[in-house]
Amino acid sequence: MSKKRGKIIILVSPSGGGKSTMKKRLLEDFEQIHFSVSATTREPREGESDGTDYYFLSRDEFREKVRKGEFLEWEEFYNGTMYGTLRSVVENDLNKGYFILLDIDVLGAKNVKQMYGSDALAIFLSPPSIDVLKERLAARGTEDPYSLRTRLKRAEKEMAYSDQFDTKIINDDLEEAYSKVRETVSTFINS
Ligand SMILES: Nc1ncnc2c1ncn2[C@@H]1O[C@H](COP(=O)(O)OP(=O)(O)OP(=O)(O)O)[C@@H](O)[C@H]1O
Numbered sequence: 001m002s003k004k005r006g007k008i009i010i011l012v013s014p015s016g017g018g019k020s021t022m023k024k025r026l027l028e029d030f031e032q033i034h035f036s037v038s039a040t041t042r043e044p045r046e047g048e049s050d051g052t053d054y055y056f057l058s059r060d061e062f063r064e065k066v067r068k069g070e071f072l073e074w075e076e077f078y079n080g081t082m083y084g085t086l087r088s089v090v091e092n093d094l095n096k097g098y099f100i101l102l103d104i105d106v107l108g109a110k111n112v113k114q115m116y117g118s119d120a121l122a123i124f125l126s127p128p129s130i131d132v133l134k135e136r137l138a139a140r141g142t143e144d145p146y147s148l149r150t151r152l153k154r155a156e157k158e159m160a161y162s163d164q165f166d167t168k169i170i171n172d173d174l175e176e177a178y179s180k181v182r183e184t185v186s187t188f189i190n191s
């Protein structure tokens with residue numbers, strides 16, 4: 001008998017909203033969830049590795065994949081950095097019956113939701129405020145001043161979309177927020 005097709009779980013937020021933090025916890029708690037490794041043209045951060053965090057590509061390599069239609073969705077951010085969800089990564093796992101977890105931005109999430117409808121759950125992680133988001137992003141220590149400024153500017157616009165997804169969870173106290181994320185995901189998986 002063929003296996004039931006899987007579904008998509010999208011964690012969406014402005015940069016620094018807590019997607020990676022929640023993703024890590026979900027992957028520890030649910031063995032039926034696989035992470036969709038995106039492609040990007042940005043440089044790896046300390047501790048990131050190719051094929052686990054991202055597929056790190058040159059701009060030419062990325063453009064070639066765009067040309068061949070290999071992305072389900074892709075975007076060019078501030079400073080020209082490109083990010084994209086690989087169609088093959090998502091479809092292979094869905095066909096194997098896995099729930100596939102996407103950590104993507106607002107526009108990417110809207111596109112994927114439009115494509116997959118009720119086969120996708122999109123959770124918007126909202127920071128308690130832009131000031132807290134700024135503190136968290138700065139404390140993470142991964143962004144130079146230009147990147148920090150552009151991410152925050154983009155975040156202000158992205159917050160306007162916070163009510164357009166299946167659920168919005170305020171990421172204030174981490175344990176409280178994760179417990180809501182876990183519950184929402186568990187209900188979706190078992191529905
Ligand atoms: N509830 C929380 N309380 C305090 N710090 C938090 C909380 N959630 C996340 N953080 C911290 O905030 C920073 C940003 O979180 P994280 O890296 O998970 O965000 P992100 O949405 O994945 O960001 P990006 O989109 O830039 O990849 C991290 O240093 C993380 O440890």
Ligand SMILES: Nc1nc2c(ncn2[C@@H]2O[C@H](COP(=O)(O)O)[C@@H](O)[C@H]2O)c(=O)[nH]1
Binds near residue numbers: 014038073074107
């Ligand atoms: N539309 C897409 N957005 C993506 C994808 N992969 C990651 N992202 C988003 O980019 C920003 C910045 O990420 P960072 O790793 O440089 O901090 C963040 O909001 C990610 O969610 C993707 O494939 N498509």
